[in-house]
Amino acid sequence: MKITGAQALIKSLEHQGTEVIFGLPGGAILPVYDPIIDSTIRHVLVRHEQGAGHMAEGYAQATGRPGVAMVTSGPGATNTVTPIGNAYMDSTPLVVITGQVATGSIGTDAFQECDITGITMGITKHNWLLKDANDIPDVIAEAFHIATTGRPGPVLVDLPKDLSQTLMEWHAPPAPEELDLPGYHPQTKGDPQAIAAAAALLAEAERPVLYVGGGVLKARASQALLAFAELTGVPVVTTLMARGAFPDSHIQCLGMPGMHGNYTAVTALQKSDLLVSLGARFDDRVTGKIDAFAPNAKIIHVDIDPAELGKVRRPDVGITGDAKSVIEDLVKASAGLVQADRTAWWSQLDEWRARYPLTYDKNETVGALKPQGIVEALSAHSPEDSIVVSGVGQHQMWAAQHWRYDHPYTWINSGGAGTMGFAVPAAIGAKAGRPEKTVWAIDGDGCFQMTAQELVTARSEEIPIKVAILNNSYLGMVRQWQEMFYEERYSEVYLSPDLPDYVKWAESMGCVGLRVDTPEDVVPAIEKANSIEDRPVVIDFRTDASEKVFPMVAAGASNDEIMVHPSQREGA
């Protein structure tokens, strides 16, 4: 059967099970937009290509399926660079299809030409520039396979316009095991000897901690982790990328470690004698000053990516493998072992938990609501399995700290890259993939302004997300650093609470806009927003600009130098 390359591309995407493409057409990708009309795949028309990429990321993180974005050449392609880089840092499976100028024009600086495979080489797991329309089914199959297996990540396929217009002989794409990829064999099963050694080391440890990262979610290993934690009785910390991988309400959960982690989680890692790192990568935001991180701890490091073992900290036992498979094997290997007596460790942890809970000043005034309290109210008054999506900055940290995460895949954020503007489009993508769930974007006013034009997409495509802007009229995290480390010399961080008018912005984009500046209105507004199902809702919460995120470990400082909330400090 002869079909065009464009038809072959859409057919290949259908074959891979694609249910939604986030995209925006243009010259070089134009031929592909014709067969989309006849396809079963839903196309979500975005207002900026960056939005398409972040939507695909939100979709992937919420569903576990690869997100697909499609854009044209040149600026269309370069606008996806930020989401691709973001997905690379957070190991999110993403398939980005870019149109390219016709093969004969490549290298001539043709209109809307750019070397997008060159540009994205360092931020994709792999990319392809197609040279032959007959390769389309195989390359798309390879793209999905590589994006979703091993350590997941973004891939990009660049399709020259003449290939989408030319006829090719359709053939069904090969099954994953038949793909011709001689250099790609991810190892999923952990080495049995290393697993036995790890289980033995853990059983003997007196102050162990399970240091759980995003890899546990990627591997869909939450159930296995729960079984492992309960079998061994070891405390658990969940990193920013792993919130929800282990229930916050579980007695063994210490919460989030890191620069803005809670005192107990941070200090438990510091004082531990054994860290069992599961799908985490010793990121600098978790370790603080690396030489001073968990100085007396032995390390068991489990990761699907062997290059992570020893990249930052040399493990005593390194295990390459899929987190689910390895944790299940660790459960089996631990079953017959007697765990060391950890009564002293737990009483120490409980003492810290009682003495240094997450806290904030609850003394609110009109127009200066406490952002932490808003997050707590959102959490308390929204369906328990709601999905929370955040941007980057203070609001992100408050959302990570003060929402109670009891279910996996309910927290989506930009962790490694720290991409401001992530929340609104990623929330749209999450809602497109999980339409039955309530999806809250908890955003900052600075972040919101970067990508909020996608509310038009949300309204027109009937993707009713909810947005809570914690509007403190500042680039808050930068303001916090300027207050603490630059002698309160505030430089280029003031944004104004009223410019833009966020309620009018929401209304002009077909959304419901609400403004809340008094404490009594917080809960009613949240309840109202949660009752609206037919369109997006934006709430402009006027928050206290002087609020800072605590605890905090200053950049480059040791985790031992954690600054708790002022009310918890000596002499307070």
Added chain:
Amino acid sequence: MAPEPFLGATEHTPVTHHILSVLVENKAGVLARIAGLFSRRGFNIYSLAVAPAEETERFSRLTIVVDAESAPLEQIIGQLDKLINVVEISDLAPIEAVERELLLATVPVSEADRGELLRSVAHAGAAIIDFSESQVTVSLSGTPAAIDAFEKALAEQYPSPEIQRTGRVALPRLDRSR
């Protein structure tokens, strides 16, 4: 006279250098992927040689001499192995490898000095492969140490010789005890 096998460090080849013999799929951009990886991860390449591998056109073999002081060797190998087009990596410590490199040099030399040049060439096991009235081109294949020594000798003897080196290729040293 064949140069002695290179067994240790010289000025140009510190022991922190490791030889990676890398089999790659011969696809467009594969060199850029490798070069880009080394650059963005801060790994140093000391030399690089590329040629088609075996009879097929499908694969190429790269011999990369890396500076294991710039990053731990296992980290360099681990990151390199993540490239989809990289099929196989063998790591050779200099002491476990036989290495060869090719040097071509064009030196300006007067009629009167040709006798001296011929003696140097013969002593090093090099060959004269081209000449004109005022210049001679010589070639030497040998261990990196032998090439280093010959290059140094030429540079001392003649004003501004034009020198090209290929970078080394290597295979594992054979085990004679078996």
